[in-house]
Amino acid sequence: MHSQHGLTPRLxxxxxxxxxxxxxxxxGTSKVVCLIAELQPAxxxxxxxxxxxxxxxxxxxxxxSVGLKGGAIVDLEAxxxxxxxxxxxxxxxxxxEVQSVIVNMSGGRLAxxxxxxxxxxxSGSVTGSDVERVLETAxxxxxxxxxxxxxxxxxxxxxxxxxxxxxxxxxxGEALGVDLHVxxxxxxxxxxxxxxxxxxxxxxxxxxxxxxxxxxxALVDDEAExxxxxxxxxxxxxxxxxxxxxxxxxxxxxxxxxxHVTMDIARGLSTRVAAAERLKTLYGSxxxxxxxxxxxxxxxxxxxxxxDAPAHIPRSQLVRIIKPRVEEVVEPGPxxxxxxxxxxxGRAPRGADGxxxxxxxxxxxxxxxxxxxxxxxxxxxxxxxxxxGQGSGLLGxxxxxxxxxxxxxxxxxxxxxxxxxxxxxxxxxxxGRPLDQGQLLGFRAPRGAxxxxx
Numbered sequence: 001m002h003s004q005h006g007l008t009p010r011l012x013x014x015x016x017x018x019x020x021x022x023x024x025x026x027x028g029t030s031k032v033v034c035l036i037a038e039l040q041p042a043x044x045x046x047x048x049x050x051x052x053x054x055x056x057x058x059x060x061x062x063x064x065s066v067g068l069k070g071g072a073i074v075d076l077e078a079x080x081x082x083x084x085x086x087x088x089x090x091x092x093x094x095x096x097e098v099q100s101v102i103v104n105m106s107g108g109r110l111a112x113x114x115x116x117x118x119x120x121x122x123s124g125s126v127t128g129s130d131v132e133r134v135l136e137t138a139x140x141x142x143x144x145x146x147x148x149x150x151x152x153x154x155x156x157x158x159x160x161x162x163x164x165x166x167x168x169x170x171x172x173g174e175a176l177g178v179d180l181h182v183x184x185x186x187x188x189x190x191x192x193x194x195x196x197x198x199x200x201x202x203x204x205x206x207x208x209x210x211x212x213x214x215x216x217x218a219l220v221d222d223e224a225e226x227x228x229x230x231x232x233x234x235x236x237x238x239x240x241x242x243x244x245x246x247x248x249x250x251x252x253x254x255x256x257x258x259x260h261v262t263m264d265i266a267r268g269l270s271t272r273v274a275a276a277e278r279l280k281t282l283y284g285s286x287x288x289x290x291x292x293x294x295x296x297x298x299x300x301x302x303x304x305x306x307x308d309a310p311a312h313i314p315r316s317q318l319v320r321i322i323k324p325r326v327e328e329v330v331e332p333g334p335x336x337x338x339x340x341x342x343x344x345x346g347r348a349p350r351g352a353d354g355x356x357x358x359x360x361x362x363x364x365x366x367x368x369x370x371x372x373x374x375x376x377x378x379x380x381x382x383x384x385x386x387x388x389g390q391g392s393g394l395l396g397x398x399x400x401x402x403x404x405x406x407x408x409x410x411x412x413x414x415x416x417x418x419x420x421x422x423x424x425x426x427x428x429x430x431x432g433r434p435l436d437q438g439q440l441l442g443f444r445a446p447r448g449a450x451x452x453x454x
Contacts, residue, residue, distance in 0.1 A: 016052040017041050023090070025083065025101040027193060029071055029236025029257065032082045033062040034090040036098065059094025061086040070255030071107025071237040073192040080199050087200065100203030105150060106210040106237045108189030110253040115141040118158075118177040126159070126168040130176055138180040147184040148191075150209050155179045155247040164245075183209050183251055210234075211241030211251045219243060231330060235259045238329045254329065261325050268321040269299050269313070285319050286326040292316035 014020060019040055026033040036059035041052065063086040067078030087098055117138035121130050135154065143149060157165040158177035168176055194204050215230040227244040236257045242250040261284070266276035283297050297318065298310040 014039070014053075019053075021058075021096060022055070023087075023098045023101045025087070025103045025197070027068065027073075027079070027083065027103060027196075028065055028106065028234050029068050029259065030065055030234065031062055032065050032086040033060070034083075034086040034098070034101070035060050036090050036094040036096060059090040059092075059096065061089025061091070061093065063089070065235075068107075069236060071105075071234070071253070072189045073196055076192065076196055076199070079196045083196060083202075084200050087202065098202060100205045101197065102205045103193060103197060103207055104210045104213060105185050105190060105193065105207050106234060106239055106253065107255070108185035110150075110183065110185050110209055110211070110239060110251050111147070112250045112252070113143060113182045113184060115139075115180045115182065116177060117141075117180070118175055121174055121176050124174075125170055125172050126176055128169065131157075131169065134176050134178045135180070138178050141180075143182060143184050146187050148187045149182055149184055150190075150207055151181075151183040151212060151248075153181045153183070153248055155181050155249055156245065181247070181249060183212065183248075185209070209239075209241075209251055210237075211239040211253070212248055214239070215241045215243050215248060221246070233257055233329065256325075256329050261322055264321050264325050265318065269318075270301050271299050272302055275300055279318060280322070283315055283318055284322050286323045288316060288319050288323075292319055 019038065021036065021038050023034065023036050035057060037055040037057050039053040039055055042054040063082045065079075066082050067073060067075030067080075073079045087101075091098055115138050117134050117140075119130065119134045119137055134157075138154075139152060156163060156179045157168045158179075159165050159168050159171055159173040160175055165171070190207060194207070197204055211230055211232055214232045215224070215228075218230060219228060224243040225246050227242075230241040230243065232239045232241075234257045236259055237253050237255055238257050239253040240251065241248055258280075262273060262277045262280055265271070265280055265284075266273045269276065269279070271279070279297065279299070283295075292315045295315040296312045297315055299313055300306070300308065300310045304310075
């Protein structure tokens with residue numbers, strides 16, 4: 001990757017014995033959320049293998065998002081105002097001043113590219129310099145014009161034609177190869193997000209693709225190893241991440257989300273947008289049930305006053321509006337994606353993971369998962385809202401904090417340092433140099449304090 005694509009910064013490693021404060025920012029189409037957490041050194045946990053820190057939430061702020069459409073900024077001044085208010089609320093709660101943030105990227109037409117490289121082993125056995133040389137060779141490939149690199153992830157090595165090598169260091173061979181997965185986004189979209197943050201007098205520590213953060217936080221090791229498709233449905237975008245062999249092998253995004261479902265309901269029932277959102281939240285589903293024809297719901301028409309008598313419709317009519325839109329989002333996207341980037345061609349993921357607020361019913365089910373159940377060989381799973389405690393690696397997340405901060409917690413989990421394995425090394429394509437041991441899966445631990453105590 002050539003230096004002109006060097007847009008997003010990379011973070012320096014954090015010692016396993018050091019504490020620091022970390023701030024993450026989720027700029028979504030429907031809301032902007034800021035989380036401030038203190039990273040505390042911790043002993044190894046069975047539920048969080050390789051983690052070196054726990055994150056204690058000390059501040060949270062959320063604000064209605066204005067100036068964004070489809071995950072991209074369309075009004076810079078309005079977006080800046082939403083960011084300022086969310087960060088300010090988190091600062092007041094945490095009693096710290098945020099200096100820099102880690103931000104997610106949902107818009108910008110996320111896409112994947114795969115590159116291969118091969119070098120000769122100089123000394124007969126593979127050394128660290130051989131691994132660095134093959135990664136540098138793979139990173140020399142150019143990405144499409146107008147694209148910025150977010151992540152460059154080695155998905156597997158090969159030694160003398162033998163593939164699926166996890167760690168080639170110390171092995172004997174003559175030729176070392178690597179498969180490299182590069183996640184890119186539109187250059188203009190990434191620049192505008194960073195510009196809005198910088199106008200708020202904040203630095204950008206790193207940018208992470210949303211489906212990548214969702215997968216690392218929601219999946220257990222066995223799921224990522226066997227193969228799974230993570231579907232994150234937001235207000236204005238739906239992103240897809242395919243994991244196989246423990247690696248992210250494909251990601252994609254479409255500018256369709258929960259807000260489009262709301263607008264379909266508003267048009268189909270001739271009601272106000274706010275009323276349509278309420279109907280979707282309370283009664284919405286993408287799969288019908290025998291009781292839908294008997295369950296009646298009240299609908300106020302456009303322009304009607306609250307005191308006017310509402311019309312009553314069966315719940316099945318609402319389901320018939322929601323189901324086609326959710327099927328449009330879920331079914332076409334994940335199906336072709338698993339065939340790209342998998343090391344074993346033709347082996348599609350066995351299931352799906354549903355993330356995001358629009359993907360959940362009040363009872364905890366997943367309408368997106370219901371609609372996409374036929375696209376997979378095993379039923380989709382809804383991880384549900386993350387809870388605090390030692391098992392989740394997040395401390396201080398109480399019930400009031402669970403709803404507005406689902407995606408920022410995923411970014412926070414991704415940012416926490418882990419003990420690294422050699423196969424996690426990857427190039428920084430933007431800078432044209434290999435990563436050091438501080439980076440895991442294309443993302444590094446924070447370099448010291450991202451906030452200062454007031």
